[in-house]
């Protein structure tokens with residue numbers, strides 16, 4: 001019987017530690033916002049280019065984790081939870097592409113303050129290829145019931161509108177859409193719009209001191 | 212404090228007693244279910260037993276975990292994976308402090324405040340009297356529920372023997388620093404983890420060490436085949452091996468690792484493996500083999516400067532450390548609220564839910580064959596969900612209660628244990644968690 005409480009795999013065969021690459025951009029003043037942890041997929045462009053600095057400029061301590069080389073899905077989820085738990089405060093997890101799958105899985109293991117899945121690749125060939133997983137990965141119920149946002153573009157050729165709708169429905173919502181953009185929301189022209197919309201959503205979701 | 216009509220009435224808020232590992236987990240789960248929480252902690256900081264600065268902490272300077280890291284950490288807040296298999300107690304405290312800070316639990320904790328009484332106020336409510344430990348003021352607040360997480364390892368179980376002793380006798384709770392043992396002749400009484408640890412520290416410091424136990428035990432090493440012993444044990448559980456087979460394997464493994472301890476003069480265990488609380492100590496056999504720990508039977512009486520043992524031997528220690536364990540204490544609750552028997556043992560559903568008071572629960576009142584934190588976490592999740600369900604769907608709550616009352620005690624409580632004071636709340640972590648999961652499933656989604 002599959003159990004969420006009896007975690008034999010974690011208990012008998014813990015994921016070995018690995019050096020983790022985390023880059024961060026911190027705001028000048030701590031205005032009480034939760035820290036953001038960006039989790040890219042293996043083929044996602046870097047968050048560090050634009051989004052990290054932009055979020056820091058809006059007062060969010062921002063961290064981006066590089067996927068462990070050769071790490072399977074379990075190892076990447078492990079790394080995400082390890083880094084999240086190492087932050088001084090309860091973190092918001094933001095994944096992109098395959099990184100959104102890592103975040104969706106990590107949500108079962110860490111009670112995030114909130115989560116954002118951007119252009120989420122949650123099943124299909126890309127998942128099979130990246131993680132040698134041939135059945136649709138099961139998405140756990142998020143621990144602590146955080147607000148979860150799905151964001152993407154209806155014109156993304158890798159993640160179709162239908163997939164966005166399905167992913168969002170899984171968390172009881174509708175996707176936030178940025179028509180005209182492609183898959184790499186954080187790199188393309190107009191990258192400010194999605195990150196600003198995400199941060200606006202966060203500020204609305206989370207009662208923060210001083211707001 | 213908050214906006215409620217009567218300053219003494221906290222409305223739907225829940226009171227948590229204690230900010231050790233269990234209390235912290237309780238605050239977090241209750242908050243996740245949307246409850247306002249007031250936690251009262253009589254010490255001035257979090258960590259409970261693991262905070263060695265607290266007067267009542269049972270931790271001595273050399274304490275390391277006996278449950279390995281993966282089986283000890285909270286399931287939703289791992290310890291850093293670079294930490295050792297068995298971290299030092301100061302790391303465990305650091306971990307609990309980080310947990311509290313990460314989830315901002317300290318915002319809901321009132322330090323230096325002791326709960327001195329809690330009485331039912333009708334309608335499931337509780338009148339809780341809180342006293343400042345600095346002396347002076349006390350106040351009464353009304354809560355919708357009370358979650359007790361006061362720990363059970365701080366009130367020493369007394370050891371008494373007839374006669375007078377001219378040497379010094381201390382309980383293990385007062386033992387902190389091995390320097391105290393240097394150059395002395397020490398008798399350690401008690402074969403639990405504390406007694407075995409102190410005997411080993413004494414072997415490294417004292418001029419002579421006797422270790423008195425009233426029965427033989429199954430002494431597990433910290434490592435088996437290069438892996439932490441509890442992880443290897445869980446592999447057997449994972450394969451679903453029946454108890455009898457696991458007992459056989461346990462005997463084999465102990466023979467191959469710790470070895471045959473009767474060779475050093477220890478008694479043969481009078482019970483099967485898994486029938487007493489696990490003792491994990493790799494060093495005790497080493498010092499027994501070096502003759503620096505001399506095993507002796509039970510103490511019969513004191514006689515001036517001597518201690519007379521049950522086999523008639525007379526020894527002359529100048530320091531006796533009684534590591535006879537601790538007893539749960541609920542001074543602020545009338546015994547009938549927890550259905551406590553004359554031996555001080557509460558009778559609670561899943562060792563957590565008061566049978567006749569649906570808004571009273573206890574977290575952490577159990578002894579597993581794993582770390583305590585994961586169990587305290589899931590108990591907290593279940594208690595918080597239960598309290599929420601009572602509010603949102605009383606009918607369903609009643610149905611769940613009805614169903615739970617048919618859950619057989621043997622399914623979550625250890626079936627066979629040696630019948631001494633300390634074993635009544637021994638649980639098998641896998642059976643226990645499966646039962647809690649059953650309850651969570653009845654209540655709806657596991658969160």
Ligand SMILES: Cc1cc2nc3c(=O)[nH]c(=O)nc-3n(C[C@H](O)[C@H](O)[C@H](O)COP(=O)(O)OP(=O)(O)OC[C@H]3O[C@@H](n4cnc5c(N)ncnc54)[C@H](O)[C@@H]3O)c2cc1C
Nearest residue numbers: 229231232233253259260276277278326361362575582583
């Ligand atoms: C030497 C030793 C080693 C151990 N090693 C391990 C191990 O390796 N692994 C493991 O999992 N467990 C171990 N334990 C068990 C340990 O007790 C638990 O890990 C854990 O401390 C239990 O947490 P708790 O919150 O239930 O109780 P505690 O840590 O005792 O915390 C209870 C808190 O409640 C407060 N309190 C009590 N009464 C009141 C009141 N009336 N009003 C206000 N506040 C109150 C206390 O001040 C305290 O802070 C060990 C225990 C001992 C004694």
Ligand SMILES: NC(=O)c1ccc[n+]([C@@H]2O[C@H](COP(=O)([O-])OP(=O)(O)OC[C@H]3O[C@@H](n4cnc5c(N)ncnc54)[C@H](OP(=O)(O)O)[C@@H]3O)[C@@H](O)[C@H]2O)c1
Nearest residue numbers: 275276277401402403404405406425534535536537631633
């Ligand atoms: N992480 C660690 O390193 C560590 C260290 C210490 C303790 N702990 C934990 O802390 C808890 C308490 O442990 P503990 O060792 O202090 O206490 P304990 O487990 O209750 O053990 C008490 C010991 O004293 C004996 N005893 C009790 N009363 C006695 C009497 N009147 N005369 C003679 N012997 C008597 C008991 O014998 P019986 O077997 O007959 O009952 C037992 O051997 C346990 O959960 C333990 O695992 C962990």
